[in-house]
Every structure is written in C-alpha cells, then in structure tokens.
Amino acid sequence: MKLTGEDAANPSTCARIQPLKTLHKYLTGQVLASLLLTVAVFAFVVLLLNVLHDVLPLLLGGHVSLWLVLKAIGLLMPFACVYALPMGFITATLLVFGRFSADQELTAARAGGVSLLSLITPILLLSLFCCGLSAWFNLDIGPRSRVAFVKLRSSLIADLANALIPEGRPIRDFPGYIFSVEKNHNGELENLIILRLQNETNYDTVIRAARGRLKPERANNQLLIDLYDARMVAFGAHGNQITTSPMVTLNLGLNAVTNRITKPKVSDMTFWQLRQELRELENLNVSVSGTNSPAELREQLASLQKQKKDFTEPVLVAMHGQFAFSFACFGFALVGIPLGIRVHRRETNIGIAIALMLVGVYYGFIMLGEGLSAHPEFYPHLILWVPNFIFQAVGAVLLWRANRGI
Numbered sequence: 001m002k003l004t005g006e007d008a009a010n011p012s013t014c015a016r017i018q019p020l021k022t023l024h025k026y027l028t029g030q031v032l033a034s035l036l037l038t039v040a041v042f043a044f045v046v047l048l049l050n051v052l053h054d055v056l057p058l059l060l061g062g063h064v065s066l067w068l069v070l071k072a073i074g075l076l077m078p079f080a081c082v083y084a085l086p087m088g089f090i091t092a093t094l095l096v097f098g099r100f101s102a103d104q105e106l107t108a109a110r111a112g113g114v115s116l117l118s119l120i121t122p123i124l125l126l127s128l129f130c131c132g133l134s135a136w137f138n139l140d141i142g143p144r145s146r147v148a149f150v151k152l153r154s155s156l157i158a159d160l161a162n163a164l165i166p167e168g169r170p171i172r173d174f175p176g177y178i179f180s181v182e183k184n185h186n187g188e189l190e191n192l193i194i195l196r197l198q199n200e201t202n203y204d205t206v207i208r209a210a211r212g213r214l215k216p217e218r219a220n221n222q223l224l225i226d227l228y229d230a231r232m233v234a235f236g237a238h239g240n241q242i243t244t245s246p247m248v249t250l251n252l253g254l255n256a257v258t259n260r261i262t263k264p265k266v267s268d269m270t271f272w273q274l275r276q277e278l279r280e281l282e283n284l285n286v287s288v289s290g291t292n293s294p295a296e297l298r299e300q301l302a303s304l305q306k307q308k309k310d311f312t313e314p315v316l317v318a319m320h321g322q323f324a325f326s327f328a329c330f331g332f333a334l335v336g337i338p339l340g341i342r343v344h345r346r347e348t349n350i351g352i353a354i355a356l357m358l359v360g361v362y363y364g365f366i367m368l369g370e371g372l373s374a375h376p377e378f379y380p381h382l383i384l385w386v387p388n389f390i391f392q393a394v395g396a397v398l399l400w401r402a403n404r405g406i
Contacts, residue, residue: 020114028122030096035130038095039081039088046080047073050149068152075149082142085134086325086362089127090332091355097340098351106341116403120337127333135326139271147264174223174252178203187214192227194250206233207248223252266318274319281312313376317369320381327388328362334395338402362387 051073100106109119171179182191189212196205209227216223230248234241269277335358343350365387372380 019109019112020118023109023114023119024122027096027100027119028126030100031092031123031126034092034095035088037088038091039084042084042087042091043077043080046083047076050076050080072149072152075145075152078137078141078145079143079149082134082137082325085130085137086328086332087355087359089130089329090336090358091352093123093333093336094340094343094351094355095348097337098343099346101341101344102346110405116341117399120399123337124330124333127329130329131327134329135323138322138326143264143268143270143273146268150264150268177252181212189213189225192225194227204235206235207231207250209248225250225252266314269318271319271322274315274322278312278315278319281315309376310374313380314373316381317373317384320384321366321370324384324388325366328391331388331391331395332358332362334399335391336395338395338398341402342398358391362391 051069097106106116106119110116167181167184171181176197178195178197180193181189183189190210192207192209192212194207194209195203196207198204207227208231210229212228213226214223215226227248227250228246230245232243232245232248234243264273266274266277336355339354339358340351343354345351366384369380369383372378372383
C-alpha cells in the first residue's frame with residue numbers, strides 16, 4: 001500500500017498499516033505451517049493405499065531392498081501430492097480461521113478497522129499459487145511419476161517372481177492366466193490351481209498340480225513354472241479332455257507384461273500426451289466406396305462421429321479432470337475461510353471432519369464424471385467442472401456474508 005503525503009502525515013493511517021502487515025504475516029505463517037502438516041498427513045495416507053498394496057509386501061518378504069522401496073515411495077510422492085495438496089489446503093484454512101475466530105482475534109482485528117477481505121488477501125494469493133503447483137502435478141509430474149512407478153514394478157517381475165506368487169489369493173499379474181497357490185516357500189510351490197483364460201471373463205483350461213517350482217530367466221525375459229503331478233482339464237465343444245503329466249513347464253510370457261506399460265493408460269498420461277491422443281482419434285476417417293449414395297454417406301458419417309465420441313470422451317474426461325482439479329485449492333480457500341469463522345471452534349477434529357465432508361462432496365462429482373466417461377451423451381467432461389463452480393460461488397457468498405458480519 002503506497003502512502004500519499006497526506007496519509008503519511010496522518011497517524012491513524014500509519015497505525016492501521018503496521019497491524020495489517022503483522023496480521024498478514026501471522027495468518028500466512030499459520031496457514032503455511034498447517035498446510036505442510038496436513039499435506040504430509042494426507043500424502044502419507046494416499047501413499048499407504050499404494051505402497052502397502054504393491055511394494056511393502058515385497059520388502060517384508062525379503063525380496064527387495066529398502067532402497068527400492070524408498071525409490072518407489074519417491075516416485076509415488078508426486079502422484080500422492082495431486083490429491084493431498086487440495087485436501088491439505090481446505091483443512092489448513094478451516095483449522096487456522098477456526099482458531100482465529102474462536103480466540104477472538106478476528107473480533108479484535110475488526111475493532112481495529114481491518115476488514116475480512118483485506119485480512120485474507122495473502123491467503124487467497126497463496127491458494128492461487130497452490131493452484132499453479134497443483135496444475136504442475138496434475139498435468140505433468142503426477143502422471144509421469146505414476147508411469148515411472150509402474151515401469152519400476154514391472155522391471156522387477158522376473159527377479160521378484162517369488163513375491164508375485166503370494167499364498168492364498170488369486171493372482172492376475174500375468175496375462176492369460178489366473179493363479180492360486182496354497183504355499184510358496186522361496187519359489188517352491190504347493191497345491192497350485194491355474195486357469196488359462198480364453199478371454200477376459202472365460203477360461204478354457206484348468207490345471208492342478210501338487211507341486212511347482214519357479215524358474216525366472218531374466219536374460220530371456222521369461223518366467224517358467226515347472227508343474228509336477230499336473231492334471232489338466234481342457235473344456236471344448238465336444239466334451240472335456242483330461243490329461244495328466246508328471247511334469248509340465250508353463251511359460252508365463254513376461255514380454256506381454258512388460259509391453260503393457262509401453263504406452264501408459266489414459267489415466268496415467270500427461271496433458272500433452274492426452275492432447276496428442278485426442279488429435280489422433282479425431283483424425284480418424286472412414287473409407288467409403290464411390291458407389292455410396294448421399295444418404296449412405298451421411299449415415300456412415302454419423303456413425304463415425306458417434307464412434308469417435310466413444311473413443312475421445314475418456315480422453316476428454318482425463319484432460320478436463322486434470323485441469324479442473326487444479327483449481328480445487330482456490331475453491332477450497334473461498335469455502336474454508338468463512339466456514340472456519342462460522343464454526344468458531346479451535347478443536348482440530350472438528351476442522352478435519354468438516355474438511356473430509358467437503359472433500360467427499362468435491363470428489364463425488366469427480367467420480368461421477370469419470371464413471372460416465374463411457375456415456376458421452378451426458379457430457380461427463382463438463383461435469384468435472386461443476387464442483388469448482390459450486391465451491392467458488394458458495395464460497396464467494398459466504399465470504400461476502402462473513403465480511404459484512406452476517
């Protein structure tokens with residue numbers, strides 16, 4: 001704030017500026033401290049959902065080193081921050097402004113002639129900075145780190161063959177097969193049941209073996225399983241064919257597993273990869289015969305446009321989802337500040353509970369849009385923007401009311 005000569009000579013004006021700077025520093029410091037803590041907590045929770053499922057069992061089984069686990073966690077950290085940053089921001093604003101209001105500090109600031117809007121300006125600027133940081137994570141760093149994690153995990157498949165055959169649960173890590181193993185002692189398997197899949201939902205062969213042995217061949221990128229005392233039942237249109245053998249060698253074909261990650265899934269693509277994918281899909285054309293009538297051409301064109309939408313809509317959903325979610329911090333700031341003041345409570349559990357409910361509402365729209373990605377007629381890519389508009393509109397109204405003391 002720049003002072004004129006008249007303002008500089010006015011003691012009351014100078015007296016108001018210094019407390020405002022102090023309040024700005026105080027609130028910004030409080031929000032930053034709470035933000036770092038809450039982001040760390042939420043990132044840890046998101047990491048648990050991924051690491052405990054994919055990596056930690058390998059460490060506990062003694063199959064990988066601690067260094068590989070730490071590397072995997074490092075690769076997943078940006079992916080976790082995609083979700084942890086907005087969740088941490090709304091929690092931080094609720095906690096800080098709840099305490100600020102409960103301790104009567106807001107009342108004292110208003111008594112000194114400081115409005116709420118001038119008080120929260122640095123926090124709103126901080127939320128915009130977090131939006132930019134979130135966009136960086138959403139559009140580029142997060143998807144890249146997720147793909148790098150998948151590649152790291154896949155590169156260990158041959159070396160970690162023993163770990164990829166856990167006991168007592170179905171294993172679907174290898175294309176074309178579903179496994180179940182009762183015991184696994186360092187690659188020595190007992191009581192195996194193997195289903196060879198005909199397609200994604202049907203199987204045509206069941207193999208049972210009393211014993212088995214894993215034989216990873218890293219040089220050839222293969223994983224072999226020797227099955228002893230094997231009994232195979234092949235289902236066919238002309239009846240079942242039953243064969244027995246003292247030993248059968250099964251090749252799981254790790255090349256197929258490795259090749260699956262050559263091109264990332266749509267949900268793991270960066271924004272630039274999604275844009276390129278969308279362009280390629282939109283450039284698809286249908287070949288037509290010169291003898292087609294105008295009516296047939298129009299029908300083929302309409303069919304092509306419908307098929308294009310079926311393919312392009314998931315890409316559009318991913319692109320809009322990355323962009324829309326990047327603005328979550330600003331909407332959460334607009335809602336979190338007045339709600340924290342209105343709740344007027346300094347207890348941490350109250351603030352966290354409200355934050356989780358608001359995050360649940362926001363993510364509900366995200367899940368709805370992603371769930372409708374196969375139905376372009378509902379425009380799911382536009383549904384992803386609805387929570388931003390709702391939170392920003394409601395937050396603006398709540399801020400206006402809080403600023404007027406309503």
